[in-house]
Amino acid sequence: MEFIFLCSRVNVLILLLTLCSPYKFIQSPMDFGPLNLLQTTYESSRDFGRIVFNTPAAVLRPQSKTDISLLLSSLSTSSLSRVTVSARGAGHSIHGQAQAVDGIVVEMESLPLEMEIHRREGENEISFMDVSSGALWIEVLKESLKFGMAPRSWTDYLHLTVGGTLSNAGISGQTFKFGPQISNVLQLEVVTGQGEFVTCSRTENSELFYSVLGGLGQFGIITKARIILQKAPEKVKWIRAFYDDFDTFTKDQELLVSMPDSVDYVEGFKVLNEQSLHSSSVGFPGNIGFVPDFGTKEKPKVYFCIEFAVHDYQLEHINVDEVVRDISRQMSYMQVQFYSVEVSYFDFLDRVSMEEISLRRKGLWDVHHPWLNMFVPKSGIVEFKELLMEYISPDDFMGLILIYPLLRDKWDGNMSAVLPEVGSTDRVMYVVGVLQSASPDTCNHLCLHNLLQHQRSFAQTACDRIGAKQYLGHQPSMLHWREHFSRKWDRFARRKSRFDPNYILGPGQGIFTNPQFASS
Template identity: 40%
Template sequence: MPNILILSSILSLLITAYPNALPTDITNGIRTDPDAIRAASNDYGNLVHQVPSAVLYPSSINDIVELIKASCCNYSTPFTIAARGRGHSVRGQAMAGGGVVVEMAALSRNGGGIRVSWSRSLGYYADVGGEEMWADVLRVGLEHGLAPVSWTDYLYLTVGGTLSNAGISGQSFRHGPQISNVLELDVVTGKGELITCSRNMNSELFFGALGGLGQFGIITRARIVLDKAPARARWARLIYSNFSEFTRDQERLILTNASNYVEGFLITNERTTKQWRSSFSSPSHQSDVASLWKKHRLLYSIELVKYYDNLTASTIDKEFGVILEELNFIPGFIFRRDVPLVDFLNRAGNLDDGREELEAHPWLNLFIPKSRIHDFYDGVLENMIPKLRKTPGLFIFYPLNTKKWDSRMSAVTPDEDVFYNLGLLHSGRPNESDVFELFNNQVLGFCEKAGIKVKQYLPYHKSREDWIKHFGSKWSIFQQRKMEFDPKMILSPGQRIFN
């Protein structure tokens, strides 16, 4: 149960600080019941548990404004505040132990917070509430024949949540991360100010909030770039046994821009071959991949997609064939599908069915400079991963173009033209998490010893020194923006950067 004295103090502050201006709805929207507290004390990672004193279910953006004002204007004891989207952080980043968690989903109107528009200067765009899910952005956009150009692999995440990190997937090599495709934001800062910002208006807040890990404000609206939506996706999985050919082909694909999506995967043990038993391929294909894995003990896969519509349907076979001719996958190990765009983008489905409460997800996501990927292969992929006996989950490995990222934004990448995203998406029972945590620390330790300057994506660091190292040359401006927009360090305490 939450500390009732702390809760009473918070409620007292809310009422005392703004006796006339504080809406009644904000107190009506604050919950302290066990169900609300329990939900706000956990996340997808199932590793960190921090109990808030209260949870706000806002009925309007103004409720968030007033909540933050009540904290930042209390000169003696400000309380911390964290925005929670769909709870898909894995290290407690959306928690506020002893503070107040804002359940952004309470604002959602099932896509009603998404408005599609067009202007001569901007083209097509969508104004989207920060609480809305990308699955709904896709659905509403397609009603107009439009869609965003950059995605995450899982669509049941909130717009505000992914933009606070970066938002990456196999489209990012071509269009950049989701933060590179935003025209405007509304942000409630740590001062309780609702500010509209863009590249040319209140730009420090705009660039700070994009990839800013929630440190400068809560994103309540984003103006997202839209483009004409393709109708279908020609989709292939290719198998490799040679790491150099696997990476060389991925780099060729992202540099030619001939495809729309490129992601690489590691096939690390026989269990991971089971993913091939799907509508994508037959059980015999799974058997073929499993047999090949037994021979090599580590395989690689490239997923490759090219979009098309009715106007290009007559040429897609030839165009896709030209792309494949340049690649060096194992002959015969190519598996193909042709699906509607929605089926491809929503290939992961909706996993929020309660099963995550039974699992722990001690993930590690790294950006690795291209110049060191073979050193990383020697130390980690070849010598460490085969020794990991537990069910590994999903391991992702694919390249991205730095030129598609805006260096003025808070998100950090290695200082090279091309870098690789490695996602060690472990999954197992909570009592197994220590095994994966040890493995992750060994990977980080190897990189440190070998001088491989990796950057964590969805970062988790335990000390101020590690955060300073993480941001590197951006630390100074990151700290300045914190003092400007959240001087009392109220927001996103779960990130452990300033709190």
């Protein structure tokens, strides 16, 4: 185990815990060189958002799940402890959710990489992979493809850890068909806030299983997951169709998600300006000849694009081109604005890496990312679109706005993830991702502060008026978190008291404060 001290505030407490424990698991900072110390300080106090920077008191780089268990059990049994712990995967959060100011950050990618395929040939048997939670999804994809298999549900960006996405939900264009990633897990290995190591599933220790999935790191630290696999296609037919009418755009999206036997992936995005068109096209290798008229600054015109895909298993009795033609005949996109390409399954799933390479070359990757992701009821998507146009300026918006439908019945209500509360007959909901970038060269501290304040106001309005819910969000207070969880709050708080009664885990989310120390 590596345990690196970053400041002295809690070092005395950690030392006391070590001396009082039968386990001597915290090493001296003298064992590590200054370069390693400084690098770990920087990495553990930042994230992809480049908005919040909280320096931890120490960083644990576990070499086994036992290291994590010993840390949490020692902290949970100490009457002196006010030390909190955050599990950090790839650090892709936006508002410091994986940080722990004056606490301990557990770097999950330090766990040994474990990936074991269990292939089942029976018709009613499920193939799966057991994988360590610090593994990246890109590593999962590469390993499973060696056996002609792959997980069913993905995120758009694959350089995220398994444990990180399962602590939120994990969504992408396959979610309408298979549900989020948390709906495609058979079993978990978890270390609770009390340091107890537990194997859980829907039938074994089910309360912990449902709590942790989508639980924002509040109940335990995932160390291993059992992920459902399916046969991987050889190639993917990747299609984009453009629209100049929002109602037609959403109608065709809902048509596509009603065809799960034919369509394997559905997403969509808003085309606000020339920059948004080109940035979203980097990962699409086709020669798009669409040259839209964006109007004027006083009277802007926006467009929309549906992106869908059909898997090609290279079966003789299925003509994928004919399948795409049958689907397209039922759609109402702008005439001649329909484009398709054929790519490998790996390149399709790893498409965002092409965008990352392009942005890094332009110096636009390591910038502020004040992203906002929201789940929007179908009944409120038109009003949400109008509110959004009041919030952003199309001519200078830098980034991408995703809009695509999900199906509520693909989500398990027992899990901790929160969806909009709508009528039971409203099966469709939308995810809207405002993936904005703000370069420090053009947006200083005051600019970023104002942007975040404006964003918060917009999100609150959407929640109050439409019933939208934030995904990957960060609430400003415990009261706002109670409003976010709504009817799920009592269950969420009860689970916290059961699995992390000392309120050690997930301080970066800002959901709970230890009642014992709240006054101080």
